[in-house]
Amino acid sequence: MYVFKKETVQNVVFHYFCVFKWCMTLNFLQQKGILYFFICLSAIFFLFNPAKFPADDGFFYPQIAFNIVHGKGSYFNDLYLTNGYHPLWMFFCVIAELINPFAKQNVVYILWALQVIFVLLSFKKLEVFFTDNVVGKILGFFCISILFFSLGTLYLIEAHLNLFCFCLLLWFLAKQKSNDWIFGLLFSLVFLSRLDNVFPLAFLGIYYLVQRKWDYRVFLKSGIIIILIVGAYLLSNFYWFGSLVPISGRIKSSFPHLQPNLYLTIISKFFLAINLIAILFLILIKSTKYHSLKFFFALGSLFQILYNIGFQSQIGQWYYVAQTLVLVLLIGDLTLLLIKRRNSNYVVYPILISGILISCLIGYFKMSSNFSIQFTLLDEKSEIADRKQDEVKVFAEEIKNTLPENSRIYTYDFPGKLAFYSDLNIIPADGLVANKTFFDEISTLKFDQFLRKNKISYLNLPAAFIKDDDYNFIGIFVKVRKGKATYFIKNSMTKEKLDSLDLKNYKLIKSHKNPIKTWQKEYDSIIVFQLQ
Secondary structure: OOOOOHHHHHHHHHHHHHHHHHHHHHOHHHOHHHHHHHHOHHHHHHHHOHHHOOOHHHHHHHHHHHHHHOOOOOEOOOOOEOOOOOHHHHHHHHHHHHHOOOOHHHHHHHHHHHHHHHHHHHHHHHHHHHOOOHHHHHHHHHHHHHHHHHOOOOOOOOHHHHHHHHHHHHHHHHOOOOOHHHHHHHHHHHHHHOHHHHHHHHHHHHHHHHHOOOOHHHHHHHHHHHHHHHHHHHHHHHHHHOOOOOHHHHHHEOOOOOOOOOOOOHHHHHHHHHHHHHHHHHHHOOOOOOHHHHHHHHHHHHHHHHHHHHHEOOOOHHHOHHHHHHHHHHHHHHHHHHOOOOOOHHHHHHHHHHHHHHHHHHHHHHHHEOOOHHHHHOOOOOOOOEOOOOHHHHHHHHHHHHOOOOOEEEEOOOHHHHHHHHOOEEEEOOOOOOOHHHHHHHHHOOHHHHHHHOOOOEEEEEEEEOOOOEEEOOOEEEEEEOOEEEEEEEEOOOOEEEEEOOHHHEEEEEEEEOOOOOOOOOEEEEEEEEEO
8 A cells, every 4th residue: 555654745845846946947838849748748657567557448459450460350359350449540550560570569669659649749739729828738738648648548549549630620620721621531530530429520510511601512522521431431331240330339339228227437427517517618708719619519529428428338438538628628718717827937837847746646656556546546445555567467478378379268358458468369258349240149059059169168257256246247247146156148239148157067277366356346356267
C-alpha cells in the first residue's frame, strides 16, 4: 500500500516552486512545441510497462494486424475471419506492423508513437477554439492528456485517432471551409474511426448544410465521397459477413430494444452530466465563439451517449471521445467567462506545473500499481497496492510455456492480452472477433462437439467464486450453489444460455490467481482445462 511521508510532500512542494521559478525565467509558453511536450509528458510511463495501460480490447488490433501482415488474413485466431474492429485504426495498425523491425510484442511502441502524434495534431487543430485563452487551452489539453495517456485505458485502441479525426472536422467547420469534397472525406474518416460517431456526425452535417444554405451541390459532392468510402466499407461487411455493421457492434448493441438493466457507471454519469451542462451553458450564454458549431456538436454528443447508455453493453472509456471534446470546449468557455487574467504568467504557470505533476503522478501509479479510480480509489473494499507486472501478461507467458505451440484455447475473458503475449490461438467466448460460423456452430452443436470439431483442446474458466450467486459474463454463465460452480455456454449474439459443461470430460492443467481481480472481484482464480 502507498504511504505518503511528510518529507516526501515537503520535497514535492519545494521542487514545485523550483520548477515554477525556472518556467518564469524561460517563458517557454511562447513555444507551442515545448508546451505540448510538457502536457503530454505523462505518456512516457507507457514505455516502461506497456501491458499495464491498455484495455484488453486494445490488443485485438495488433494481434489481427500481425496476422494480416503475415499473410493469414483478417483473423484474430486461425479459425474465424473477422471484421470485429474499427477499420481506420486497423489500417494504421497494419502500417505499424509492416514497419516493425522487431519482435511482435514491440509493435506497441510504434502504436504508442502514432497515438501521441494524433494527440499532438489534435492540439494543433483545437487551437482555433482557444485564441487568447492560454489558461483554458492548458486546462483543456491537460484534460485530454490525463484521460488519453495517464488515467485512461485508451492505448492501442482507436480513441486517439478518433480524437484527431473529430478535431480535424471541427477545425474545418470552425474555419468555415466550404469544400464539399473535403467535408465528405472528413465525414467519412470520422465515421470509419468509430462507427457510433454517426450521431454527432448527423448534427455536424446539419450544421454544415445550414452554413452552406442547403446548397444541393453539398449533397452531390459530399455524398459521392461518403458513398465511395463509407458505402464501400458497409457493403464489404454485408458481402463477407452478412451484415452492414461489424460483428462486435451487433453483439454489443440491443437496438431497437433497450438494455434490460440500464446501469450508469461513474464515467457514464460524469460525461452525461458534462454534456447536459454544456448544452445548458450554450443555451444561456450565446456570446461564446463558434457558438452554433459547439451547440450542434454537443447535441450530437448527447444523442451518442444516450444511445450507448440505452442500447450498448460493455461500454468502455473509448466510447466517450466526443464527450471529452465537449468537456474541453466547455472548459475553454468557462475559463473565458470566469478568469479575467487568463494570460498572466502567475496564473498560467501554476496551472501548467500542477497539470504536469497530477498527470505524471497518475501515470506513475498506473505503471507500478493496480490504480483505478472506480475499482481501487473509490472502492472501500480495495486499496492501491504495488503491481509491477500485468497479471494477464504473466499468465499468458506461463501458458505459452505450458501448452503446445499453436494450441487453441477457448477463454471466458481477456482474450486480447492472452493472444498477444502467448502467441497461441485464443477463441474468445464473447465472439467479438469471430463471425457467423462461430455462432451457428456454438448454437447447433453440443459444446464438447464444437470443441472437437474445431480442434480446440483447452478451456479457460473463472473459479473460486466468493459466494453462491449467478454470474453473467458475455460468453458464459456461472451458477454457484453451495460452493459448487456450474458453467453454461452462452450465445453472446442472442444472449441465450446453451449447453452446460460436464467438467468430468476435462482434465485440469493449470490453476492461477485471478489476473483481473481489480476489475472482477467476485472470483479468486482461473483454471485451464484440457478436453479429454
